Amino acid sequence: MVRALERRGARIHLEGQLVSAEGGHLVLSTGEEFDAHTIVWTAGNGANPVVANHTDLPVTARGSVMVRADLRVGTPEAVVPDAWAAGDDAAVPDLASPIDGSITVPNAQHAVRQAKRLAKNIVATLRGEQPKDYVHHSLGVVATLGLGRGIFQWRGIVITGFVAWVMHRGYHVLAIPTWERKVRVLLVWASAALFGRDIVSLLSVQHPRRAFVGGGVPERDARELAGRAA
Numbered sequence: 164m165v166r167a168l169e170r171r172g173a174r175i176h177l178e179g180q181l182v183s184a185e186g187g188h189l190v191l192s193t194g195e196e197f198d199a200h201t202i203v204w205t206a207g208n209g210a211n212p213v214v215a216n217h218t219d220l221p222v223t224a225r226g227s228v229m230v231r232a233d234l235r236v237g238t239p240e241a242v243v244p245d246a247w248a249a250g251d252d253a254a255v256p257d258l259a260s261p262i263d264g265s266i267t268v269p270n271a272q273h274a275v276r277q278a279k280r281l282a283k284n285i286v287a288t289l290r291g292e293q294p295k296d297y298v299h300h301s302l303g304v305v306a307t308l309g310l311g312r313g314i315f316q317w318r319g320i321v322i323t324g325f326v327a328w329v330m331h332r333g334y335h336v337l338a339i340p341t342w343e344r345k346v347r348v349l350l351v352w353a354s355a356a357l358f359g360r361d362i363v364s365l366l367s368v369q370h371p372r373r374a375f376v377g378g379g380v381p382e383r384d385a386r387e388l389a390g391r392a393a
């Protein structure tokens with residue numbers, strides 16, 4: 164992935180943390196400093212402090228709610244009655260992991276499935292039945308590296324390029340709830356493939372007149388005017 168990004172002109176700084184980003188000037192823990200226009204934060208999320216600071220629920224050292232494998236809140240010693248948790252903010256034991264004491268990673272793959280298990284478990288307890296443990300074997304990870312390029316990994320299998328990009332798109336369409344939403348999203352993608360991206364994008368926030376100017380005058384003049392409008 165690093166090589167793919169470098170081929171496209173990116174500079175990757177590994178083994179370092181962001182120390183400061185004031186006024187568009189970035190300082191890394193390695194001592195490197197440089198300016199940047201755009202900062203995209205992808206370092207992950209912490210636990211919501213509300214739970215640790217404003218409840219008496221048991222939390223882990225990182226502040227996530229401690230839950231048992233059946234998603235009831237509680238420590239191995241005691242269950243908190245009528246309290247359930249799932250998703251990013253819950254430290255759910257990962258029974259599918261070969262490593263003892265693992266917890267499920269905070270992603271939608273788990274959150275969606277945990278929510279379903281949690282709902283079924285609440286119904287089960289209301290009916291006087293036993294709740295079941297949450298177990299999910301990872302379906303792998305998939306990501307895009309820009310339009311038409313992606314990467315998929317499941318255990319030792321790695322797929323890169325266009326096929327992985329299609330898999331990424333396909334999985335996300337499948338994951339979108341309701342057929343109505345799936346069709347809407349697919350139609351937007353299809354129209355973007357034919358006519359380009361919708362002009363309502365972040366770029367148009369920064370350069371709101373560019374599309375308007377571009378649509379009204381011959382191409383050569385449009386480029387000139389767009390430069391001035393920006």
Ligand SMILES: Cc1cc2nc3c(=O)[nH]c(=O)nc-3n(C[C@H](O)[C@H](O)[C@H](O)COP(=O)(O)OP(=O)(O)OC[C@H]3O[C@@H](n4cnc5c(N)ncnc54)[C@H](O)[C@@H]3O)c2cc1C
Binds near residue numbers: 211250270271273
């Ligand atoms: C940019 C980005 C990209 C991602 N891409 C992927 C991906 O490709 N694949 C994948 O599997 N996962 C992905 N994830 C992770 C995925 O989004 C999360 O794991 C998933 O949304 C967790 O679901 P959740 O219901 O636990 O939490 P959330 O979806 O975060 O929902 C929590 C909700 O609680 C609300 N809330 C917070 N505090 C309070 C409060 N005090 N009172 C009331 N409500 C409150 C929030 O507003 C929010 O609506 C991505 C995450 C990010 C940020």
